Amino acid sequence: MLYFVKEKTIHTFPVSKRCNVKREKEQLRDTIPHDVEKCPYCMHCWPGEDK
Ligand SMILES: [Zn+2]
DSSP, X not given: OEEEEEXXXXXXXXXXXXXXXXXXXXXXXXXXXXXXXXXXXXXTOOTTOOO
């Protein structure tokens, strides 16, 4: 899974269908930094995670 940070919020890439954020020139990464908010749409769609 890849992620990107936009305006201090981390989203998955590609983004969830419910997420209205578009990745533009944000850098893709494969780890989640500690100092960001998690997009509720993208970050709730992990397989096997029911949080
Ligand atoms: Zn998102």
